[in-house]
Amino acid sequence: MVRFLLTRIASSIPTLLIVSATVFMLMRLIPGDPATLMLGDLAQPGQVEAMRRQMGLDQPIAVQFLIWMGNVLTGDFGQSIATRQDVLPLILDRFSVSATIVLVAVFFAALIAVPAGMFAAWRQDRFSDIAVIAISTLLLSIPSFWMGLMLLLIFGLQLGWLPIVGYVPFSRDFTGALLYIIMPVITLVLVESGSITRMARASTIEVSRLDYITHARAKGLSESAVMWRHAFKNAFAPTWTLIGLILGSLLANIAVIETVFTIPGLGRLLIDGIYARDYPVVQGCMLFIAFIYVVVNLIVDLIYPLLDPRVTA
Amino acid sequence: MIARALGLPRLRFNGLFGGAMVALLVLVAIIGPWLAPYDPLKLDLMARLQAPSAMHVLGTDEFGRDILSRLIYGARTSAWIAFSTVAFAIVLGVVFGVLAGFLRGWTDRILMMFNDAFLAFPGLLLALGFMAVFGASRNGIIVALGLAYMPVVVRVVRGTVMSIREREFVEASRVMGNSEIVTMMRHVLPNCIAPITVLATTMFGWIILSESALSFLGLGVPPPAPSWGNMLSTARPYISQAPHLIILPGLCISVTLLAVNMLGDAVRDWLDPKMQD
Numbered sequence: 001m002v003r004f005l006l007t008r009i010a011s012s013i014p015t016l017l018i019v020s021a022t023v024f025m026l027m028r029l030i031p032g033d034p035a036t037l038m039l040g041d042l043a044q045p046g047q048v049e050a051m052r053r054q055m056g057l058d059q060p061i062a063v064q065f066l067i068w069m070g071n072v073l074t075g076d077f078g079q080s081i082a083t084r085q086d087v088l089p090l091i092l093d094r095f096s097v098s099a100t101i102v103l104v105a106v107f108f109a110a111l112i113a114v115p116a117g118m119f120a121a122w123r124q125d126r127f128s129d130i131a132v133i134a135i136s137t138l139l140l141s142i143p144s145f146w147m148g149l150m151l152l153l154i155f156g157l158q159l160g161w162l163p164i165v166g167y168v169p170f171s172r173d174f175t176g177a178l179l180y181i182i183m184p185v186i187t188l189v190l191v192e193s194g195s196i197t198r199m200a201r202a203s204t205i206e207v208s209r210l211d212y213i214t215h216a217r218a219k220g221l222s223e224s225a226v227m228w229r230h231a232f233k234n235a236f237a238p239t240w241t242l243i244g245l246i247l248g249s250l251l252a253n254i255a256v257i258e259t260v261f262t263i264p265g266l267g268r269l270l271i272d273g274i275y276a277r278d279y280p281v282v283q284g285c286m287l288f289i290a291f292i293y294v295v296v297n298l299i300v301d302l303i304y305p306l307l308d309p310r311v312t313a
Numbered sequence: 314m315i316a317r318a319l320g321l322p323r324l325r326f327n328g329l330f331g332g333a334m335v336a337l338l339v340l341v342a343i344i345g346p347w348l349a350p351y352d353p354l355k356l357d358l359m360a361r362l363q364a365p366s367a368m369h370v371l372g373t374d375e376f377g378r379d380i381l382s383r384l385i386y387g388a389r390t391s392a393w394i395a396f397s398t399v400a401f402a403i404v405l406g407v408v409f410g411v412l413a414g415f416l417r418g419w420t421d422r423i424l425m426m427f428n429d430a431f432l433a434f435p436g437l438l439l440a441l442g443f444m445a446v447f448g449a450s451r452n453g454i455i456v457a458l459g460l461a462y463m464p465v466v467v468r469v470v471r472g473t474v475m476s477i478r479e480r481e482f483v484e485a486s487r488v489m490g491n492s493e494i495v496t497m498m499r500h501v502l503p504n505c506i507a508p509i510t511v512l513a514t515t516m517f518g519w520i521i522l523s524e525s526a527l528s529f530l531g532l533g534v535p536p537p538a539p540s541w542g543n544m545l546s547t548a549r550p551y552i553s554q555a556p557h558l559i560i561l562p563g564l565c566i567s568v569t570l571l572a573v574n575m576l577g578d579a580v581r582d583w584l585d586p587k588m589q590d
Contacts, residue, residue, distance in 0.1 A: 015430050143526065259530060290434050
């Protein structure tokens with residue numbers, strides 16, 4: 001067990017290194033000199049030269065990477081070109097907004113979709129199963145940004161029940177914050193429950209064909225006991241991995257939702273950074289999101305043996 | 314449910330409906346220029362934000378451009394980008410996957426180390442990074458999404474090659490004195506076609522979704538060229554005045570994705586009996 005945990009943790013170190021190198025190289029490929037960008041159009045050539053030295057741009061690329069990695073490890077993600085703010089506090093601030101929405105949404109999506117998928121599997125090929133698959137395939141096919149725009153159109157503009165754009169932190173105004181995040185959260189719950197339902201159904205069906213389930217039924221256990229006590233744990237394991245993947249990738253995909261509802265989240269910070277060619281911000285956001293993605297998947301994998309002890313063997 | 318009413322097995326229905334809709338999309342994409350009633354770029358400032366009428370069947374947008382024509386050209390854009398991207402990702406993915414799976418050893422280890430690191434990025438994030446480098450352009454999207462989704466192909470192809478190369482008929486080909494390359498091309502690669510087809514169908518959907526998301530964010534197909542994603546993005550300010558500008562392009566994306574997903578389910582069950590439920 002301990003060995004499994006340690007190998008899994010160690011195996012993510014080279015991944016994180018290459019991920020950082022990729023982000024670093026990508027940023028170097030962006031056309032334009034960072035020092036000129038930093039100083040603006042009116043800078044004298046001498047100033048640019050001095051700035052390049054100060055930013056370490058006159059060093060070989062490998063040295064630049066090592067310096068940058070060193071800074072990142074000490075929490076120094078550089079400064080925004082546009083606002084001169086430190087990038088890391090900016091990211092953390094925006095991250096708290098996005099993470100709230102993502103966590104709440106994925107929690108409710110799983111709460112609805114896992115039982116729905118198991119129910120469909122239990123009623124396999126009957127009307128209710130086909131209805132569940134049809135609905136989840138439909139949900140899976142609607143892009144989140146369009147789902148968001150439709151909710152906005154119906155509940156925000158036509159019915160006027162919910163505020164259409166903006167965000168207030170929970171710490172400032174709890175009910176206000178709740179009203180603002182209802183639509184983004186419902187959008188994500190609807191969209192993501194499609195894939196979770198299908199996964200939960202497929203893995204439940206796979207498990208329910210195994211001999212031990214037949215054995216449990218033959219013992220005379222009730223269907224619900226067979227389902228919850230015997231099938232659930234094994235069937236939930238693959239779904240759990242999917243939930244982890246969704247949790248991590250939503251941090252990048254949420255940019256579209258934040259655009260629809262004008263929420264100042266991490267995704268929006270990244271997109272605005274790309275528009276403004278604010279490369280320290282873009283670099284910081286990409287690295288941060290990729291790190292979170294790797295770490296979330298690591299945590300998911302580390303919890304996995306609790307659901308399915310066979311993987312440690 | 315409709316399948317039941319028609320008396321068809323669900324998968325047959327999925328395949329037929331999905332296949333027909335995808336074929337329709339491709340057809341519209343190809344004959345679009347003859348189908349569209351107007352030039353999708355032609356401005357008519359006297360006819361801004363019109364509701365559907367006899368003149369403009371689906372209404373006009375904020376510059377008086379005909380929506381139906383723009384949707385048809387949008388189908389062209391999406392279909393072209395999706396096809397080229399899938400082709401790009403599959404070709405690169407097969408090359409690297411086969412190299413890794415067949416040569417094994419250090420080549421495999423190093424290729425896979427980089428591949429896994431690329432897989433450690435959420436697809437859209439990597440694509441956004443590439444778009445930041447290339448700037449918003451049609452070819453930029455193809456390369457960005459192609460590179461972002463290639464690692465999945467590499468994984469699948471390598472896995473398949475690894476398992477097939479251990480089979481007897483591959484050994485037989487070697488014993489017969491065929492060179493490694495001939496064995497590879499004649500006996501191993503053809504057996505990778507089924508999993509690649511399944512993956513390509515699924516990827517087609519991912520790419521249409523990602524392209525529309527990138528375009529919606531303003532980092533995909535640059536205006537004024539129409540794509541379903543950028544039509545949604547430019548229509549956002551007019552959501553209360555002209556809701557049809559928002560409803561129609563999204564409906565096109567959703568119906569296309571539904572068709573691709575249904576076709577994907579059918580193709581997977583047809584070619585990959587292991588996954589059948």
